[in-house]
Amino acid sequence: MVTRGFSSGRKPPTDADARIPPGQYLEQGFPVLSAGPTPRVRTEDWSFTLKQGPRPIKTWNWTEFNALPLTKMTRDIHCVTAWTKFDTAWQGVLVDDILADAGIEPPTAFVLALSFDGYTTNVPTQDLTAGKAMVALLYEGKPITPDHGGPARLLVPHLYFWKSAKWLNGLQFTERDEPGFWELRGYHIYGDPWREQRYTGDP
Numbered sequence: 001m002v003t004r005g006f007s008s009g010r011k012p013p014t015d016a017d018a019r020i021p022p023g024q025y026l027e028q029g030f031p032v033l034s035a036g037p038t039p040r041v042r043t044e045d046w047s048f049t050l051k052q053g054p055r056p057i058k059t060w061n062w063t064e065f066n067a068l069p070l071t072k073m074t075r076d077i078h079c080v081t082a083w084t085k086f087d088t089a090w091q092g093v094l095v096d097d098i099l100a101d102a103g104i105e106p107p108t109a110f111v112l113a114l115s116f117d118g119y120t121t122n123v124p125t126q127d128l129t130a131g132k133a134m135v136a137l138l139y140e141g142k143p144i145t146p147d148h149g150g151p152a153r154l155l156v157p158h159l160y161f162w163k164s165a166k167w168l169n170g171l172q173f174t175e176r177d178e179p180g181f182w183e184l185r186g187y188h189i190y191g192d193p194w195r196e197q198r199y200t201g202d203p
């Protein structure tokens with residue numbers, strides 16, 4: 001007997017459905033979303049700085065940063081424009097390993113990610129540590145292409161993808177949760193896709 005309700009065009013729920021947050025659809029491609037033109041950052045000119053407020057804690061050049069431990073992360077990602085992509089495969093340096101190399105414990109509870117294009121986005125420190133986030137250097141085994149944020153981008157896969165800053169050049173510890181580029185323009189301060197925190201005022 002055919003189960004009523006699943007028979008006429010409606011598909012039964014699958015494991016895949018359970019991986020798609022509310023209001024999202026499954027995307028097979030990899031859309032590019034940038035607020036401005038793609039900055040071309042040569043690895044010779046690349047650097048990454050850990051800061052506390054305006055004060056630099058430590059800076060790595062490309063060679064130094066690539067000497068840090070490389071970790072693999074394969075995760076589903078969720079863009080606020082409603083696409084979800086399964087099993088994106090990244091390699092990069094865990095934020096934990098960056099902090100360890102700098103010899104510090106997180107000095108404040110919030111971070112502002114800083115990018116070469118002037119883009120910023122805020123994330124609570126605890127959403128970046130304990131293996132939850134990385135500075136990604138490779139996508140599907142190859143250097144990240146410029147349009148997707150190469151040479152290096154932040155990857156915070158459990159939050160909407162606008163939190164994964166492309167063309168990353170630093171992480172700044174801040175005393176308060178300071179809204180970044182999109183958070184100042186109406187996006188949610190935290191951005192949990194499972195709670196559908198898209199815009200300011202969403203729960």
Ligand SMILES: Nc1nc2c(c(=O)[nH]1)N[C@H]1C(S)=C(S)[C@@H](COP(=O)(O)O)O[C@H]1N2
Nearest residue numbers: 031032033034035115119148162164165166
């Ligand atoms: N530096 C920077 N990072 C950024 C953006 C940007 O404009 N500049 N766009 C954000 C947004 S809104 C999204 S959805 C993702 C898109 O990443 P993708 O182009 O690799 O899909 O990058 C995020 N990171």
Ligand SMILES: [Mo]
Nearest residue numbers: 033079080162
């Ligand atoms: Mo986005």
